[in-house]
Amino acid sequence: MSSDPFRGCHRQVHLDFHNSPFIGDLLADFDAAALARQFKEAHVNSVIVFAKCVHGLGYYPSKTVSPHPALAGRDFTGEMIEALHREGIRAPIYTIIGWEENLAQTRPEWMQLTLDGTFAQLATASDGKSNEPGRYRFLNWLHPDYQDYFHAHLDELLERYPCDGFFIDMLVVHPRACWSEESIAFREKHRLMGEDALTQVRFETLAQQTFAERFSRQIRGKAPGAAIFYNSENRLFTDGSLGVRARVGAQSHLEIESLPTGMWGYRHFPRVARALRHEGLPWLGMTGRFQKAWGDFGGVKPVPALEFECFRTQAMGGANSVGDQLHPRSTLDRGGMKLIREVFAQCAAAEPFYQSARPIPQVAVVSPHHPLLDEAATVESEEGALLLCQEAHYDCAIVCDLSDLSQYDLVILPDEVRLTPELAQKITEFHAAGGCVLSSFRAGLPGLPEPGGVLDFLPVEWAGRAARFPNYWRPRDRFSYASGDDDRVVYLRGADVRVKPGGEVWLDRVLPYFQRTDLTFSSHFQAPPEHGVSGKPALVAGERCAYFADPIFRETRRSASLAVRDAWREVVRRLIGPAPFGDGLKSTVRIYPMRRGTDLLLTPLHYIPKQKAPGLDVIDERMGFGGQVLRVAGNVREVRQFPGGGSLPKREGGWELPPLPEGRLLLEVPAYF
Secondary structure (H helix, E strand, C coil): CCCCCCCCCCEEEEEECCCCCCCCCCCCCCCHHHHHHHHHHCCCCEEEEECECCCCEECCCCCCCEECCCCCCCCHHHHHHHHHHHCCCECCEEEECCCCHHHHHHCHHHECECCCCCECECCCCCCCCCCCCCCCECECCCCHHHHHHHHHHHHHHHHHCCCCEEEEECCCCCCCCCCCHHHHHHHHHCCCCCCCHHHHHHHHHHHHHHHHHHHHHHHHHHCCCCEEEECCCCCCCCCCCCHHHHHHHHCCCEEEECCHHHHHCCCHHHHHHHHHCCCCCCEEEEEECCCCCCCCCCCCCCHHHHHHHHHHHHHCCCEEEEEEECCCCCCCCHHHHHHHHHHHHHHHHHHHHHCCCEECCCEEEECCCCCCCCHHHHHHHHHHHHHHHHHHCCCEEEECCCCCCCCCCEEEECCCCCECHHHHHHHHHHHHCCCEEEEECCCCCCCCCCCCECCCCCCEEEEEECCCCCEEEEECCCCCCCCCCCCEEECCCCEEEEECCCCEEEEEEECECCCCCCCCCCCCCCCCECCCCCCCEEEEEECCEEEECCCHHHHHHHHCCHHHHHHHHHHHHHHHCCCCECCCCCCCCEEEEEEECCEEEEEEECECCEEEECCEEECCCECCCCCCEECECCCCCCCEEECCCCECCEECCEEECCCCCCCECEEEECCCC
């Protein structure tokens, strides 16, 4: 397998081509050579070419799948691959398994069945909320006959075309499936007959891994250099044997589908990328040129939005894929191509800067996801931890029980992490070797009633849930933070803990007069704080560790609490010092450090998403850096701007950032390491 499955082609367009059989003028304007030239002019060096779409229809003269009824013998797939190759553009092939509408109609025995025996179907529209016609039905790719069908389809493609790679879409299981006869046989063989959430995740993981390993062997047997990726939900868990990590070995690379305006939002991508970029495979981020989601014909996002999405991926060490959708007549949206051309030109110019660079995160955030926990809550905790790190400019990674912790200075356990024994042992050894640990609420706490690994070095032990909430924080004399002069409210219900010998209380908990009920209430919101402290701590410090009794990371996402932000920041500064790269920059700036040989690379990005429509964040302008001072820890003699090599002016405490360009700076610190 090539160490670079992209073969240096890091500017890809994922060219969707899903067409209803009721569209009769398919390919009416098709000119493969003209399309290839348009991509070349837009600095695109890889294009995903469709062989089969979500309707289950083929785009080449196939003997294994049903060609689109309007194809009329044309070979869209082959003509596109040939034209793109003539322009020096890579052309991986798209095909799909989990959703094929024509097979859902003609082969109902291949459908996924839910536990109650009904056909599995997508419940909501692409916005994740509303219902609409055209909700896809799930095919059972575990069915032996379906697998034979797909094997023949792949063989046909491998024999007909020079295959740069395969994007195999929708390796997914409906949340309440699969319970057909064939799937039950798989479950019984692997002792996965339980109906609980943990068994379901284990079933999904093993089913996906088994499928991917079989068909990757087939592809590698006939096209050893082909890239292979199976698209599914990038589910991450504390237990690294579950979810997306289990099929890493069957793939050549990873792709992170995350259209910020299409259900995912701007907080999804950094969570997944900060986990998967450390899995040892090349990776790319997939966004879209659309104003909203896939299939948004006529929708084009602002240039600054696509800049931020692509620049962020580059700065984190990934390649870029931008989703577009070819019109059925086979024409490209000119505005969409203009957008891609403008952004990809800048990405191409920056590629020498990032050549051979690698991330150097300082902080590890333990993935809080567990099948038996509420995923919405654990996502909030994870996002809260990342938001706090990003705003304070600490570069971080999302880790699991398979991760090597030795490269980090601080490990964070956000709110409710069920540690595996392996991870508890790793964190204990990390702490014993001099590392720092910050935990909150139920994460790793001794004395919890649920099973799971514990961290005995934490300065507290579990004593139950807080009696009343919302509660208040009151700092002791030895601990002060920016917004902590008075009692500060924390809205979510926390834990009561007992302080162990050696633990030092930094924040006391103050209770409200009473829990707000129909009988006991005062004013418009929570009751005010009592005069005295409760005797229960809110923040306790130990040797190279600290513990918050409240779910502060979920609190961050729920209420954007300044008290939580400032107290967390003060604790982290006491544990590991200020952020080494970018401390003091505006919180809206994102800074990404990387190492290239002995040089330090820094990429400050300044783009601010604005919620200009319900549930839709928009970036429509670049923000500047003028007047801000970059601080870099250590003995730094020079900070150069790329390209051109001009040095930033030295100022007391750091280096003055230039007012231009807005949006992104590329900075080099020579011989830093």
